[in-house]
Each structure stands twice: as structure tokens, then as C-alpha cells.
Amino acid sequence: MRIRKLVLPVSDPASVARYFGDVLQFPVHGCQVIVGWSTLTLVPADGRPLGGVHLAFNVPDNRFAEAMSWLRARTALQRSPDGKDYFALESSWQSQSVYFTGPDGLILELIGRRRLPASSRVGAFDGSEITCLSEVGLPVADVPATQRGLAGRFGLAPLSEPSPVFAPLGDDEGLLIVVDATRHWFPEQVDLPNAQGLVVEIEAPHGPAEVADAGQGWSVRGV
Template sequence: MVLLPDLAMLGYCFGSRVEARCYNFFHTYMFSWLCITIGFMLENSIWAMLGLIWTAHIAIDRSIGFGRRLKMRITNLTLHCNDVSKMKAFYNGLFNFPISKKGADYIGFYVGTTELVFNQNTDEDSFYHFAFNIPSNQIEQAVKWLKYVGIDVLPYRGLDVVHFGSPIDADACYFHDPEGNILEFIARYRLLGEYDKPFHPLNAYCISEIGIPTFNVLETSNKLCESMNLSVLDGENSDTFTAVGDDEGTFIVVKEGRGWLPTGRESRLYSVEVHLDNQASLLVDHLGNFNITSG
């Protein structure tokens, strides 16, 4: 009886995203306490006992390190660049992101709830793919704003806006920063965040995606899920592409050499550091060595 809530893991038969939702549903104290309350109100020992056993099961899971599948929120993203002055001119001068810190060879910006930091490293011509969550009703305005300030929108199959169906359910547009990083404004419709003022990059809620090239997609995505308590959003069991996380934060895990949308430029391994709001972190060096710290 005490293991009955773990039947929720049968959801894994339909993918880790379904399993995560089932696990969260059956491992919430609210429902176990409700059973206990019903038992006492009805003077029904079966309901009360069921609630007590359910509560004990959740507590045991917590005590041995299992917990509800977490939302992924990126609080800090640290990347390399060749010239911090160019990054300052673009991200602060043009996009107006406030500067969080700066020095001779580094600079940081506040992008909504995320701190974006660039460390200068002239020994490698690194480039990355990352995305900004914007209000769900502003993707067309975002395209117009980019063109207005003179930034080329990168088309995909002749279109400025790329539509992603289920399970992503979003529209996106792409562009470059001064060092060739492939940036993305993405409007996610499940987040339902609308904004009634004209679009500006300051409307961005956070950085919600970072590309993670790797030699082994399956191994890397499994490690991220297990060590950081995340689930697969898209591309489960793929050996070339897997999105790990959720609408608020996603690791785009790809086989090194796989082309990034929308240009097809081949992904390459470069140093990246990611911190989440649950204190978990990911450090990757240019050789593809991963250091994952659990939250």
C-alpha cells in the first residue's frame, strides 16, 4: 500500500514529460492531507489511513532525495566572447539590458530574471545558441522591432517567424549578435503572458534556452534529467536532438555538428556555465567535459 503512489511512474510509458506530471500529481501533500481530512470528517478510518500512508510515502521520497519534478529557471548563463565592448554596445546600448557587473575582460547583463555574463576569451571563436522568452502576443512586433533597429532577421524556409507545434507550442524569430551567436525571441503560448505596450527587448522575461552540443545526446540528456531533476520536453530517445526542461527553461542538447536553426551553422563545443534557481548548475568545457551539480 505504501508504494501505491509510485504507480504514477507508469506514465513513463508515454514519455518522461507525462511521467513527471503524473509523479507531481501523486506526490503532492495537498491530496494526502485531503484524504486525512475526509477520514476525520466522515469518521472513516480507511480514508484516514490512506491519507496517512500517502503522506508517509511522500515524506520518505523527500528524505531519500526524490522530489517533485522541478520547473527549470535559468538564473545565470555565462558564455565566452572575443570582445566585451561589442557585447556592451549590443546588449546594453541597443537592447538596453541593465549591466549587472563589468570589468576589463567580462561584462554581465540582467535579462529579466536571468543574468547573462560574457567572459572575454580571444583564444577561441566561440558561438552559441540561446533564446529569450517574450510575451506570447509580441512575436510579430519583435520582428518589426529588429528590422527597425537594423538587425537582420534570419529566415527559415523563407519565413521570418518559425512556428513550433506540440509539444513546444510557440512562435520564434532568429537573429545574430555582433559575434555571430544565434539568438532567438520565442513566444510560448502555454505561458499566456501578454503585454499591451509596444515590443522592446526589455519585455523579455528571461533566457529560456541554451544550446548544449555534445558527443552523446542520449547520455547527456539522461544525466541532466537525473542529476537536475528535470524531464524531457521534446525529442525523447533521439541521438541527435533532445530538449530537456520546460517552457521556462530548456537545455537544447544536440549532437555536435548538427546544424542550428535557422542557418544550419554546425554546432560546436564551447565553454558554458548555467545556474538554475534551485542551486543546480551545469559547467561544460570546450572538450565536452560535463560537471553537473544537483540542486
């Protein structure tokens, strides 16, 4: 599944666009940020709550060490309560990640996934090697019910075994991270999830459809 577009409410679209351009080296056109095949459109929050929005970006797994060094030189990394700032997952994930805090309290992640193609690049890492927006966090009151709704409308299966509080739906190229609204985000376990005003547009094998959560303020649209 590919996440093609994301509408992201922020406090100051121009300032947040500069962050993405300066820190992560993404191409920026006005208030649109280009991340490989994904486009982030920054819009004014207009009173919506900020903070607690989780986004992840894919990097080639064989370039992850270089990506981590590149990121560490540009911003502080988030740490878990036991002091770790690097996280590797086996089982169905087959991934390695680092997390960092963006403007407006965005909880951002670089993630390398072993099953995706390797890169031929060598030497110092550059932001142009980030391939896509690969995860968007979606808080809900009922994870199993939302999982069923997204599966029915878009044909999305869980990447790993879902639980009553966490269900990653999609594949290595794109995931909707459906989480209980009372579950604090990993790794710092401080911020509650927020997705007020998010509009996610995905490639959906079942054709055009939409799933929305009025209480949490987000929607997912398939094209």
C-alpha cells in the same frame, strides 16, 4: 526550470555588452547583462572558438507580433534555406520564433510560448518586455547519454520527444538544448554548435549538482 546565470566567453566583453544594451535594450552593468531573472556574465574568450553559440529569450506570446516588428527594425533576421524568417511550432512546443545573429556569430532567438502568462502591455514593444534567457545550446557527442545524465542530476524531463540528435530538457521557462555536435543549427543550417567555456547555472529541484562535458567545454550547475 529557470536559467539564473550564464558565463559567456566573447571576443570583447565591453563591445558585446554594448550590443545587448543598444540593440536589445537589456540593462547592462559593466560586463553583466540583465535579462529578467537571468544574468549573462561576459568574459574574454582567451582563445576559445567563437560562433555557433545558441541562446533564446522568452517574450510574452501575445506580444510576439510587436516583438518581431521591433526586432526587424533593429537587426536582420535569419532565414531558413526556403526563405522563411518566422517559425511556429505546434505539438508540445506551442511556440513561435524568430532568429537573428549577434556579435561573435551568436545564434539568438526570440520565442513566444503560449503556455506562459500573457502580458498586459500594449503599443510598441520594448526590450524590457523580454522576460528571461530561456534556452542555451549544448553540443555533445552522445545526446541520449547526456540526456540521462542531466535527468539524473537535475530531474529534467524533455519538453518534446527527444531524438538521437536533439533533446530539449526543461520547460517553457528554461531549456537546455542538447544537440549532436555535428548537427547544424536551425534555421540557416550553416553553423555547427559551440559551447566552449559556457557555464550555465539553473534552479535545480534536486539541489546542488554539476554536469560537465570536458570535450565540448561546457558545464551546468544546479543551485
